Amino acid sequence: MSTLSERDRIALRIQREVGRFFGPLWIPLIACALRFGFGYRIRGVRELRQRFLALRREFDGPLLICSNHLTMIDSAIIATALAPSWWYCLHFSALAWNIPERRNFASSYINNALVYLVKCIPIVRGGDRKDIAHVLDSLTYLMGLGEVALIFPEGGRSRTGRVEIGSAAYGVGRIVKTLPGCRVLCVYLRGDGQDVHSDLPVRGDQFDMEFSCIEPTSEMKGMRATRDISLQIMNEIVALEARYFDARQ
Amino acid sequence: MSEQEIFDKVVKILEPYVKNEEAFASVVKETSILEDLKVNSARLVDVVLAFEDEFDIEIADEDADAVVTVGDAVRIITEKLG
Numbered sequence: 311m312s313t314l315s316e317r318d319r320i321a322l323r324i325q326r327e328v329g330r331f332f333g334p335l336w337i338p339l340i341a342c343a344l345r346f347g348f349g350y351r352i353r354g355v356r357e358l359r360q361r362f363l364a365l366r367r368e369f370d371g372p373l374l375i376c377s378n379h380l381t382m383i384d385s386a387i388i389a390t391a392l393a394p395s396w397w398y399c400l401h402f403s404a405l406a407w408n409i410p411e412r413r414n415f416a417s418s419y420i421n422n423a424l425v426y427l428v429k430c431i432p433i434v435r436g437g438d439r440k441d442i443a444h445v446l447d448s449l450t451y452l453m454g455l456g457e458v459a460l461i462f463p464e465g466g467r468s469r470t471g472r473v474e475i476g477s478a479a480y481g482v483g484r485i486v487k488t489l490p491g492c493r494v495l496c497v498y499l500r501g502d503g504q505d506v507h508s509d510l511p512v513r514g515d516q517f518d519m520e521f522s523c524i525e526p527t528s529e530m531k532g533m534r535a536t537r538d539i540s541l542q543i544m545n546e547i548v549a550l551e552a553r554y555f556d557a558r559q
Numbered sequence: 560m561s562e563q564e565i566f567d568k569v570v571k572i573l574e575p576y577v578k579n580e581e582a583f584a585s586v587v588k589e590t591s592i593l594e595d596l597k598v599n600s601a602r603l604v605d606v607v608l609a610f611e612d613e614f615d616i617e618i619a620d621e622d623a624d625a626v627v628t629v630g631d632a633v634r635i636i637t638e639k640l641g
Contacts, residue, residue: 436593436600439624465601479601484620532617533604 313444314451322448329429330402336428338395340386349514352391358519362392365523366404372453372489375406376482376543377497378473379462380507388497391519406460407452409433409445435465446481450488463543471506473551475544483540486526494543497521498550520550569632572609576602588630610636
């Protein structure tokens, strides 16, 4: 049962429309900052975008992006890798909602306003279970409206630099379980200069990114299904990571 | 099953997940599982599933969200056991 009231739903739709209205300003601005400010490049970006756009043409149902997590701006880099800014301005729902850690991104009024604008719903990791459930319900609601969302299933940045199945947070399973037909875009992103986690990738870093789309389901019930689905997603990301390192041996 | 027996079993299930041994040594119903015992929030699902196995009950996501203290867990399990 959703924890969202009608007022919460209206507030989320308003947030989406405010973000959409200012989208032509902030979307290219972020893309330019990543490309020209930090000098980041993504290998094979053209092919990645073609694949993602083909995926969206073929499937416009609920889509959850799940990725490994090494830096605080992974979600922005993933968004840039999947489609160009102008396309997001025309297909705003395809630009993923994020749930950043409140202590990192929404600690002041200005940060709060920015986070609101750029399709984010701050969360306190390890915080009150009901608050976390409320955020997950918000994402589920938005995905039901055709919005794409992004979650890092490890919960936080990987402390070892590798995907840690033991850190799996099961919120992703809960969302997928709630939305019939939900597909998950499993993503592995890593910069050449990224050994372990950090706040930002090193300036001028080049990234490799790979993704695969799965539709996890479970015969189990209740929280077992939640865990089962989450682990399927984690295993897929681990497989992408193995492929990344195998290719470098 | 008495409430005390449920409490004892809950505490035993929690033990491997506890990171604050000091708080665990003086655990009471009001002890917060996440804040006091420092159980990793991601592991709370595993804890709840262990409750399901131990007591042969099914706990819904919404019920699990209501588990904040050890006493909450005992209350929900008691309710499920009817």
